[in-house]
C-alpha cells in the first residue's frame with residue numbers, strides 16, 4: 001500500500017486528506033489502517049509524535065463511524081490541552097466532507113459550561129484530557145454507553161502525569177465491547193500494567209525501531225560540571241549559529257533559570273513549563289512556531305504539546321532518567337527528511353547514566369569538546385556567510401550612490417571590517433575567557449550518595465558567586481562579591497514580592513536608554529492620578545529589555561503600552577515570570 005488511493009478509505013476521507021497534501025501513508029498508517037479496518041482486536045502501538053499517528057488511528061475509525069447515530073462512538077484521551085486541540089483540529093480536517101460528523105474537544109483550563117453547551121450538539125467524537133472528562137462524567141454531561149473505539153494517546157505521558165486513576169475510572173464508563181487502541185512513545189512498566197488490565201489480547205506494532213529513528217540525527221555529548229553548564233550551553237549555542245532548538249531541562253525551576261540566563265544574555269529564548277498559565281504557554285508556543293524566538297527551554301511534559309518539524313538541534317541540558325525519554329527528546333529534531341543534531345550536557349559524575357543510555361538505546365553518542373572562543377568566532381563567521389549566500393532577492397533599492405568612497409580598501413579588507421563589526425560583541429565576550437575543554441567524565445560511579453554530595457557541594461560553591469557567569473564570576477572578571485545575575489550595575493538585585501517583572505520588546509538596538517524606560521513606564525502608568533508606580537530593576541539588553549514595576553500597576557501598564565510608540569516602533573510588554 002503505497003498510496004492512500006490503494007486503501008479502502010471512503011472518497012470523502014480521501015478527498016479531505018488529499019487537500020491536506022497526504023499522498024502516501026506513513027509507516028504507522030500502513031500498519032494501522034488495514035488492521036483497524038479489518039480486525040476486532042485491541043492494539044498497542046509504539047509510536048512517537050510526528051509519525052502521523054493521529055491519522056493512523058482516526059482515518060479508519062472515521063471510515064466506520066455511523067453518521068446517522070448521534071451518540072458518542074469514538075473517544076480519544078490525551079495528556080495535554082495542546083494535543084487535545086491538535087487532534088481535534090486534525091479530525092475536523094479529515095471529516096471536512098462528512099457534514100454529519102461532529103467532534104468536540106474537552107480539556108481543562110477552559111470554560112466547562114461552554115463545553116457542556118457544545119456537547120448538547122451531540123457529537124459522535126470526543127477528544128479530551130482525563131481530568132476534564134471525569135468532571136463532565138460527574139456532571140452527567142457525557143454518555144459513553146455507545147462507544148466503539150477508545151484511543152489512549154501518549155499513554156506513557158498520561159500515566160507519568162498522574163492520570164492513572166482517572167483513566168481507570170473513564171475506561172470503566174465505556175462498554176466492554178469497544179476496541180481499545182493504546183499509543184505510546186515508550187513502553188514503561190505502567191503502560192504494560194494498564195495494557196494488561198484493560199486491553200484484551202492486543203495486537204502490537206512498533207514504528208521505527210530506535211535505530212531507525214535516529215539515523216539522520218547525530219549525537220554528541222559534552223562534559224560540563226554543574227557550575228559551568230550554562231556557560232557551556234552559551235558556547236554551544238554561539239558555535240551553532242542559525243539554530244532553531246529546544247533545550248530540555250528536568251524541572252520547572254531549572255527550565256526557568258536556563259531561559260532567564262539566555263534571555264539576559266540577549267538570546268531570543270523563552271521558557272515553557274507547567275508553572276506558566278495556559279495563556280503564557282500559548283504565547284510562548286506561538287512565538288516559537290512563528291520563529292520570533294529560536295530557542296525554547298522546556299520540560300519534557302510541556303514540550304509535548306508543541307509540534308514543530310524544523311528543529312535543527314535538541315539539547316539535553318540535563319539527562320533524563322529514562323533512556324527512552326532521551327530517544328524521544330532527540331527525535332524532535334531530524335524530522336521531515338532533515339538532518340538533526342542532539343547535544344547532551346553531561347556532568348562529570350554522570351558517566352554511569354550516559355553508559356546506560358548508550359547501552360539501552362544503542363545510540364552512538366560521540367564525545368566532543370566544548371567550543372573555545374576561537375571555535376565560536378569561526379562558526380559565527382561561517383554562519384554569516386551561510387546567511388549572506390542565502391539572500392537571493394533585493395529587499396530595497398540599492399545603487400552605488402549609497403556607498404561612500406571605499407577605494408582605499410581591498411575587497412578582503414572590507415569583508416574583514418564588516419565581520420569585525422558584526423561579531424564585535426561576541427569577540428569581546430570571549431576575549432581572555434577560560435576554555436572549558438578540560439572537563440572529563442569521572443571514573444567514580446555516580447551512585448545516589450555521590451550525586452547528592454555533589455549537589456550539596458555545588459550549591460555551597462554557588463552561594464558566594466554568580467554561577468551563571470562562568471569560573472571568574474562576572475563578565476569582566478571583576479570580583480563578583482554581592483553581584484547577582486542580570487545586574488550589570490553592581491547593585492545587588494533582589495526579587496521584590498511587590499514588583500512585577502516585564503519583558504519589553506525594545507532594546508539597545510532601538511537606542512533605548514534607562515531614562516527612556518522610566519519615561520515610558522511613567523507615561524503608561526499615569527492614569528492613577530498623582531500616584532506614581534514604584535520602579536525596580538531595569539535591564540536593557542541588545543534586542544529587548546526587562547523592567548520591574550509595582551504590582552498594582554500591572555494591568556494599567558499592559559493596557560496602555562501597546563498603543564504607545566518609541567521612535568516610531570510599536571511597544572509590547574509581557575509579564576516575564
Ligand code: AMP
Pocket residue numbers: 021022023024025026029048049050051052053054055307
Ligand atoms: P502526528 O504524528 O499525528 O502528530 O502527525 C505529524 C504531522 O504529519 C502532522 O502535521 C500531520 O498532518 C502530518 N501527516 C500525517 N500523515 C501524513 C501523511 N500520510 N502524509 C503527509 N503528512 C502527514
